[in-house]
Amino acid sequence: MRLAISHETVYEYQPAVETAQHMAYLTPRNTPDQQLLSHRLEITPQPTQTSATRDVFGNTRHFFALQVPHRRLRVVATSEVLTQPSNLPHNLIAWEAVRERFRYHAGATFDAANEFVFASSMAPHHSDFASYARPSFPPGQGLLLCALDLMHRIYRDFTYESLSTEVNTPALQALAQRKGVCQDFAHILVACLRSMGLAARYVSGYLLTAAAPGTVKLRGSDASHAWASVYLPAQSATATTPAFEASWVDLDPTNDRAGWPSPGEDYVTLAIGRDFSDVSPMRGVIHGGASHVLTVGVTVEPAAPIEPPRRPAQGAGQSQTQSQSQSQSQDQLTSNTHPGLQSAQFDASSLKSNVQMSDWHFNRGDANTR
Numbered sequence: 001m002r003l004a005i006s007h008e009t010v011y012e013y014q015p016a017v018e019t020a021q022h023m024a025y026l027t028p029r030n031t032p033d034q035q036l037l038s039h040r041l042e043i044t045p046q047p048t049q050t051s052a053t054r055d056v057f058g059n060t061r062h063f064f065a066l067q068v069p070h071r072r073l074r075v076v077a078t079s080e081v082l083t084q085p086s087n088l089p090h091n092l093i094a095w096e097a098v099r100e101r102f103r104y105h106a107g108a109t110f111d112a113a114n115e116f117v118f119a120s121s122m123a124p125h126h127s128d129f130a131s132y133a134r135p136s137f138p139p140g141q142g143l144l145l146c147a148l149d150l151m152h153r154i155y156r157d158f159t160y161e162s163l164s165t166e167v168n169t170p171a172l173q174a175l176a177q178r179k180g181v182c183q184d185f186a187h188i189l190v191a192c193l194r195s196m197g198l199a200a201r202y203v204s205g206y207l208l209t210a211a212a213p214g215t216v217k218l219r220g221s222d223a224s225h226a227w228a229s230v231y232l233p234a235q236s237a238t239a240t241t242p243a244f245e246a247s248w249v250d251l252d253p254t255n256d257r258a259g260w261p262s263p264g265e266d267y268v269t270l271a272i273g274r275d276f277s278d279v280s281p282m283r284g285v286i287h288g289g290a291s292h293v294l295t296v297g298v299t300v301e302p303a304a305p306i307e308p309p310r311r312p313a314q315g316a317g318q319s320q321t322q323s324q325s326q327s328q329s330q331d332q333l334t335s336n337t338h339p340g341l342q343s344a345q346f347d348a349s350s351l352k353s354n355v356q357m358s359d360w361h362f363n364r365g366d367a368n369t370r
Contacts, residue, residue: 013289022284086259122275220297
Protein backbone atom coordinates (compact mmCIF):
# COMPACT_ATOMS: atom_id res chain seq x y z
CA MET A 1 0.00 0.00 0.00
CA ARG A 2 1.33 3.42 -0.96
CA LEU A 3 0.65 5.97 1.79
CA ALA A 4 1.20 9.72 1.98
CA ILE A 5 1.79 11.35 5.35
CA SER A 6 1.86 14.99 6.37
CA HIS A 7 2.77 16.01 9.89
CA GLU A 8 2.89 19.63 11.01
CA THR A 9 4.08 20.77 14.42
CA VAL A 10 3.82 24.44 15.43
CA TYR A 11 5.06 25.99 18.67
CA GLU A 12 3.94 29.52 19.61
CA TYR A 13 6.23 30.97 22.30
CA GLN A 14 5.74 33.79 24.80
CA PRO A 15 8.11 35.56 25.21
CA ALA A 16 10.39 34.83 22.27
CA VAL A 17 12.88 31.98 22.37
CA GLU A 18 16.43 33.30 22.04
CA THR A 19 18.22 30.09 21.03
CA ALA A 20 17.16 26.46 20.73
CA GLN A 21 18.42 22.99 19.93
CA HIS A 22 16.00 20.24 18.87
CA MET A 23 16.02 16.56 18.02
CA ALA A 24 13.29 15.14 15.78
CA TYR A 25 12.29 11.55 15.06
CA LEU A 26 10.14 12.22 12.00
CA THR A 27 11.66 9.84 9.44
CA PRO A 28 10.05 6.40 9.03
CA ARG A 29 12.24 3.35 8.90
CA ASN A 30 13.45 2.12 5.53
CA THR A 31 13.47 -1.69 5.52
CA PRO A 32 12.94 -4.52 3.02
CA ASP A 33 9.29 -4.59 4.15
CA GLN A 34 8.68 -0.84 4.19
CA GLN A 35 10.09 1.24 1.39
CA LEU A 36 10.57 4.97 1.88
CA LEU A 37 9.72 6.66 -1.39
CA SER A 38 10.11 10.32 -0.51
CA HIS A 39 10.66 12.53 2.50
CA ARG A 40 10.75 16.25 3.11
CA LEU A 41 11.40 18.14 6.36
CA GLU A 42 10.76 21.88 6.40
CA ILE A 43 11.80 23.99 9.38
CA THR A 44 10.90 27.65 9.95
CA PRO A 45 12.81 29.74 10.95
CA GLN A 46 15.76 28.37 9.03
CA PRO A 47 18.19 26.52 11.33
CA THR A 48 21.83 27.53 11.49
CA GLN A 49 22.87 23.90 11.84
CA THR A 50 21.26 20.59 10.78
CA SER A 51 22.36 16.97 10.71
CA ALA A 52 20.85 13.50 10.40
CA THR A 53 22.20 10.37 12.06
CA ARG A 54 21.03 6.91 13.06
CA ASP A 55 20.58 6.03 16.70
CA VAL A 56 21.51 2.74 18.34
CA PHE A 57 18.20 1.18 17.26
CA GLY A 58 18.59 2.17 13.60
CA ASN A 59 16.10 5.05 13.70
CA THR A 60 16.86 8.24 11.80
CA ARG A 61 17.01 11.39 13.95
CA HIS A 62 17.43 14.97 12.82
CA PHE A 63 19.21 17.58 14.91
CA PHE A 64 18.75 21.28 14.25
CA ALA A 65 19.85 24.45 16.04
CA LEU A 66 18.20 27.89 15.95
CA GLN A 67 20.36 30.88 16.83
CA VAL A 68 17.85 33.66 16.07
CA PRO A 69 15.07 34.94 18.37
CA HIS A 70 11.71 33.49 17.34
CA ARG A 71 8.17 33.41 18.66
CA ARG A 72 7.07 30.61 16.35
CA LEU A 73 8.62 27.29 15.33
CA ARG A 74 7.05 25.31 12.49
CA VAL A 75 8.24 21.82 11.49
CA VAL A 76 6.52 20.02 8.63
CA ALA A 77 7.39 16.45 7.62
CA THR A 78 5.85 15.01 4.45
CA SER A 79 6.52 11.49 3.25
CA GLU A 80 5.43 8.65 1.03
CA VAL A 81 5.87 5.05 2.10
CA LEU A 82 5.21 1.74 0.39
CA THR A 83 4.10 -0.94 2.87
CA GLN A 84 3.58 -4.69 2.48
CA PRO A 85 0.81 -7.09 3.55
CA SER A 86 1.41 -8.87 6.85
CA ASN A 87 0.93 -12.39 8.20
CA LEU A 88 1.53 -14.40 11.34
CA PRO A 89 4.47 -16.85 11.34
CA HIS A 90 4.05 -20.50 12.25
CA ASN A 91 6.36 -20.37 15.24
CA LEU A 92 5.62 -22.81 18.08
CA ILE A 93 8.59 -22.23 20.41
CA ALA A 94 7.37 -22.50 24.00
CA TRP A 95 7.55 -19.31 25.98
CA GLU A 96 9.59 -20.92 28.78
CA ALA A 97 12.25 -21.96 26.25
CA VAL A 98 12.50 -18.39 25.01
CA ARG A 99 12.72 -17.03 28.55
CA GLU A 100 15.52 -19.48 29.27
CA ARG A 101 17.48 -18.18 26.27
CA PHE A 102 17.68 -14.75 27.87
CA ARG A 103 19.00 -15.98 31.19
CA TYR A 104 22.72 -15.63 31.64
CA HIS A 105 24.76 -18.73 30.88
CA ALA A 106 28.54 -18.75 30.65
CA GLY A 107 29.59 -19.02 27.03
CA ALA A 108 26.07 -18.44 25.69
CA THR A 109 25.75 -16.81 22.25
CA PHE A 110 24.85 -13.13 22.42
CA ASP A 111 21.44 -12.15 21.08
CA ALA A 112 20.87 -8.46 20.36
CA ALA A 113 17.25 -8.81 21.48
CA ASN A 114 18.53 -9.33 25.02
CA GLU A 115 18.58 -5.57 25.71
CA PHE A 116 14.79 -5.47 25.31
CA VAL A 117 14.29 -7.87 28.22
CA PHE A 118 15.48 -5.30 30.76
CA ALA A 119 13.26 -2.68 32.38
CA SER A 120 13.10 0.85 31.02
CA SER A 121 11.83 4.07 32.54
CA MET A 122 8.32 3.85 31.03
CA ALA A 123 8.02 0.03 30.88
CA PRO A 124 9.44 -1.27 34.17
CA HIS A 125 9.48 -4.74 35.66
CA HIS A 126 6.81 -5.13 38.33
CA SER A 127 4.88 -7.96 39.97
CA ASP A 128 1.58 -6.32 38.96
CA PHE A 129 2.48 -6.65 35.28
CA ALA A 130 3.52 -10.28 35.78
CA SER A 131 0.29 -11.03 37.66
CA TYR A 132 -1.83 -9.59 34.87
CA ALA A 133 0.14 -11.42 32.17
CA ARG A 134 0.40 -14.84 33.84
CA PRO A 135 -3.05 -16.21 32.82
CA SER A 136 -1.96 -15.87 29.16
CA PHE A 137 1.14 -18.03 29.73
CA PRO A 138 0.16 -21.62 30.57
CA PRO A 139 3.02 -24.15 30.79
CA GLY A 140 4.34 -25.33 27.43
CA GLN A 141 2.30 -22.88 25.36
CA GLY A 142 3.93 -21.33 22.30
CA LEU A 143 5.19 -17.79 22.88
CA LEU A 144 3.33 -16.34 19.91
CA LEU A 145 0.01 -17.78 21.10
CA CYS A 146 0.67 -16.44 24.60
CA ALA A 147 1.49 -12.96 23.32
CA LEU A 148 -1.60 -12.91 21.11
CA ASP A 149 -3.81 -13.92 24.03
CA LEU A 150 -2.29 -11.16 26.17
CA MET A 151 -2.96 -8.63 23.41
CA HIS A 152 -6.59 -9.82 23.11
CA ARG A 153 -7.08 -9.44 26.87
CA ILE A 154 -5.74 -5.89 26.96
CA TYR A 155 -8.08 -5.03 24.09
CA ARG A 156 -11.07 -6.46 26.00
CA ASP A 157 -10.16 -5.34 29.53
CA PHE A 158 -9.11 -1.75 28.88
CA THR A 159 -11.15 1.26 27.78
CA TYR A 160 -9.72 3.62 25.20
CA GLU A 161 -10.34 7.11 26.56
CA SER A 162 -8.67 10.25 25.26
CA LEU A 163 -7.23 12.60 27.89
CA SER A 164 -7.49 9.89 30.56
CA THR A 165 -3.70 9.89 30.86
CA GLU A 166 -0.79 12.24 30.23
CA VAL A 167 2.32 11.51 28.21
CA ASN A 168 4.24 10.80 31.43
CA THR A 169 1.53 8.74 33.16
CA PRO A 170 3.21 5.62 34.60
CA ALA A 171 2.20 2.36 32.95
CA LEU A 172 1.36 0.96 36.40
CA GLN A 173 -1.25 3.70 36.86
CA ALA A 174 -2.80 2.96 33.46
CA LEU A 175 -2.83 -0.74 34.36
CA ALA A 176 -4.65 -0.02 37.63
CA GLN A 177 -7.27 2.30 36.13
CA ARG A 178 -7.87 0.02 33.12
CA LYS A 179 -8.07 2.90 30.65
CA GLY A 180 -5.78 5.04 28.56
CA VAL A 181 -4.63 5.58 24.97
CA CYS A 182 -2.45 3.62 22.57
CA GLN A 183 0.80 4.73 24.20
CA ASP A 184 -0.40 3.38 27.56
CA PHE A 185 -1.58 0.07 26.10
CA ALA A 186 1.72 -0.39 24.25
CA HIS A 187 3.71 0.29 27.43
CA ILE A 188 1.53 -2.12 29.42
CA LEU A 189 2.00 -4.90 26.85
CA VAL A 190 5.76 -4.32 26.71
CA ALA A 191 6.04 -4.25 30.52
CA CYS A 192 3.97 -7.44 30.87
CA LEU A 193 6.13 -9.35 28.41
CA ARG A 194 9.36 -8.15 30.03
CA SER A 195 8.06 -9.02 33.48
CA MET A 196 7.66 -12.60 32.17
CA GLY A 197 11.35 -12.61 31.16
CA LEU A 198 10.73 -12.00 27.44
CA ALA A 199 12.03 -9.43 24.94
CA ALA A 200 9.57 -6.72 23.88
CA ARG A 201 9.98 -3.31 22.30
CA TYR A 202 7.93 -0.18 21.73
CA VAL A 203 6.96 0.87 18.18
CA SER A 204 5.80 4.31 17.07
CA GLY A 205 4.23 5.06 13.73
CA TYR A 206 1.05 5.78 11.82
CA LEU A 207 -2.20 4.04 11.05
CA LEU A 208 -4.41 4.83 8.07
CA THR A 209 -7.90 5.73 9.31
CA ALA A 210 -11.20 6.42 7.57
CA ALA A 211 -13.79 9.09 8.21
CA ALA A 212 -16.97 8.18 10.06
CA PRO A 213 -19.91 7.26 7.81
CA GLY A 214 -21.53 10.33 6.32
CA THR A 215 -18.57 12.60 7.08
CA VAL A 216 -15.50 13.83 5.24
CA LYS A 217 -12.04 13.16 6.64
CA LEU A 218 -10.43 16.47 7.58
CA ARG A 219 -6.79 17.13 6.84
CA GLY A 220 -4.72 17.19 10.00
CA SER A 221 -7.27 15.12 11.94
CA ASP A 222 -5.11 12.00 12.29
CA ALA A 223 -2.63 11.25 15.05
CA SER A 224 0.42 9.14 15.66
CA HIS A 225 0.00 5.58 16.83
CA ALA A 226 1.94 3.17 19.03
CA TRP A 227 2.08 -0.58 19.47
CA ALA A 228 4.47 -3.29 20.69
CA SER A 229 6.64 -6.10 19.30
CA VAL A 230 7.56 -9.45 20.79
CA TYR A 231 10.74 -11.29 19.83
CA LEU A 232 10.55 -14.82 18.44
CA PRO A 233 13.89 -16.64 18.20
CA ALA A 234 14.75 -18.72 15.18
CA GLN A 235 13.49 -22.28 15.12
CA SER A 236 14.87 -25.25 13.23
CA ALA A 237 12.75 -27.27 10.83
CA THR A 238 11.03 -30.39 12.17
CA ALA A 239 8.85 -33.06 10.63
CA THR A 240 5.77 -30.91 11.27
CA THR A 241 7.05 -27.32 11.29
CA PRO A 242 9.20 -25.33 8.86
CA ALA A 243 12.36 -23.49 9.80
CA PHE A 244 11.75 -19.96 11.00
CA GLU A 245 14.19 -17.05 11.17
CA ALA A 246 14.29 -14.87 14.26
CA SER A 247 11.86 -11.98 13.97
CA TRP A 248 9.82 -9.40 15.80
CA VAL A 249 6.03 -9.81 15.56
CA ASP A 250 4.01 -6.63 16.02
CA LEU A 251 1.06 -6.52 18.43
CA ASP A 252 -1.44 -3.64 18.51
CA PRO A 253 -3.54 -3.97 21.70
CA THR A 254 -5.48 -0.81 20.87
CA ASN A 255 -7.03 -2.37 17.76
CA ASP A 256 -6.49 -6.09 18.53
CA ARG A 257 -4.36 -6.62 15.42
CA ALA A 258 -1.07 -8.45 14.98
CA GLY A 259 1.27 -9.49 12.23
CA TRP A 260 4.72 -9.61 10.73
CA PRO A 261 6.37 -7.35 9.61
CA SER A 262 3.58 -5.09 10.96
CA PRO A 263 0.00 -5.48 12.13
CA GLY A 264 -1.14 -4.66 8.59
CA GLU A 265 -0.24 -2.84 5.39
CA ASP A 266 -2.17 0.20 6.65
CA TYR A 267 0.49 0.65 9.36
CA VAL A 268 3.69 2.64 8.94
CA THR A 269 6.60 2.11 11.32
CA LEU A 270 8.38 5.28 12.30
CA ALA A 271 10.78 4.22 15.04
CA ILE A 272 11.48 1.49 17.58
CA GLY A 273 12.87 1.72 21.09
CA ARG A 274 12.63 0.48 24.65
CA ASP A 275 9.68 2.80 25.29
CA PHE A 276 8.29 6.16 24.19
CA SER A 277 11.15 8.13 25.72
CA ASP A 278 13.53 6.66 23.12
CA VAL A 279 11.44 7.82 20.15
CA SER A 280 9.72 11.07 21.16
CA PRO A 281 8.84 12.90 17.90
CA MET A 282 10.47 16.15 19.01
CA ARG A 283 12.46 17.18 22.02
CA GLY A 284 14.85 19.99 22.74
CA VAL A 285 16.34 22.68 24.94
CA ILE A 286 15.27 26.29 24.55
CA HIS A 287 16.53 29.54 26.05
CA GLY A 288 13.55 31.80 26.69
CA GLY A 289 9.93 31.10 25.83
CA ALA A 290 8.54 30.70 29.36
CA SER A 291 5.22 29.46 27.97
CA HIS A 292 4.11 27.95 24.69
CA VAL A 293 1.08 26.75 22.76
CA LEU A 294 1.50 23.60 20.67
CA THR A 295 -0.57 22.75 17.60
CA VAL A 296 -0.20 19.47 15.71
CA GLY A 297 -1.85 18.31 12.51
CA VAL A 298 -1.35 14.87 10.95
CA THR A 299 -2.81 13.42 7.78
CA VAL A 300 -2.39 9.83 6.58
CA GLU A 301 -4.01 8.94 3.25
CA PRO A 302 -3.50 6.75 0.20
CA ALA A 303 -0.96 8.35 -2.12
CA ALA A 304 -2.03 9.51 -5.56
CA PRO A 305 -1.26 6.96 -8.29
CA ILE A 306 1.88 7.56 -10.31
CA GLU A 307 1.19 8.59 -13.88
CA PRO A 308 3.22 6.84 -16.60
CA PRO A 309 6.05 8.96 -18.04
CA ARG A 310 5.28 10.95 -21.15
CA ARG A 311 7.56 11.70 -24.06
CA PRO A 312 9.11 15.13 -23.33
CA ALA A 313 8.18 17.93 -25.72
CA GLN A 314 10.82 20.00 -27.45
CA GLY A 315 12.45 22.39 -25.00
CA ALA A 316 11.33 20.40 -22.00
CA GLY A 317 14.91 19.82 -20.90
CA GLN A 318 15.39 23.43 -19.81
CA SER A 319 12.19 23.59 -17.76
CA GLN A 320 13.04 20.26 -16.13
CA THR A 321 16.43 21.59 -15.08
CA GLN A 322 14.80 24.70 -13.63
CA SER A 323 12.28 22.57 -11.76
CA GLN A 324 15.00 20.33 -10.34
CA SER A 325 17.00 23.36 -9.23
CA GLN A 326 13.98 24.80 -7.45
CA SER A 327 13.23 21.45 -5.83
CA GLN A 328 16.80 21.09 -4.59
CA SER A 329 16.65 24.55 -3.09
CA GLN A 330 13.39 23.79 -1.32
CA ASP A 331 14.71 20.46 -0.02
CA GLN A 332 17.77 21.87 1.71
CA LEU A 333 16.25 20.92 5.08
CA THR A 334 15.14 17.39 4.21
CA SER A 335 16.40 13.90 4.64
CA ASN A 336 18.79 14.65 1.78
CA THR A 337 21.14 15.57 4.61
CA HIS A 338 21.28 11.84 5.25
CA PRO A 339 22.41 10.12 2.01
CA GLY A 340 20.65 6.88 1.23
CA LEU A 341 17.30 7.76 2.81
CA GLN A 342 14.58 8.09 0.21
CA SER A 343 11.44 8.53 2.24
CA ALA A 344 10.06 9.24 5.62
CA GLN A 345 6.98 9.74 7.65
CA PHE A 346 5.90 10.26 11.17
CA ASP A 347 3.36 12.17 13.07
CA ALA A 348 4.42 14.31 15.97
CA SER A 349 1.89 15.11 18.64
CA SER A 350 2.10 17.20 21.68
CA LEU A 351 3.65 16.20 24.97
CA LYS A 352 3.40 18.56 27.89
CA SER A 353 6.53 17.75 29.86
CA ASN A 354 8.67 20.82 30.27
CA VAL A 355 11.44 20.99 32.84
CA GLN A 356 12.62 24.51 33.61
CA MET A 357 16.26 25.17 34.37
CA SER A 358 16.48 28.88 35.11
CA ASP A 359 15.26 30.40 31.82
CA TRP A 360 16.30 27.28 29.92
CA HIS A 361 13.53 24.78 29.26
CA PHE A 362 13.73 21.15 28.28
CA ASN A 363 10.94 20.03 26.01
CA ARG A 364 10.70 16.23 26.33
CA GLY A 365 8.68 15.81 23.20
CA ASP A 366 5.41 16.11 21.39
CA ALA A 367 3.27 13.14 20.55
CA ASN A 368 -0.42 12.98 19.79
CA THR A 369 -0.61 9.24 20.12
CA ARG A 370 -3.90 7.44 20.08
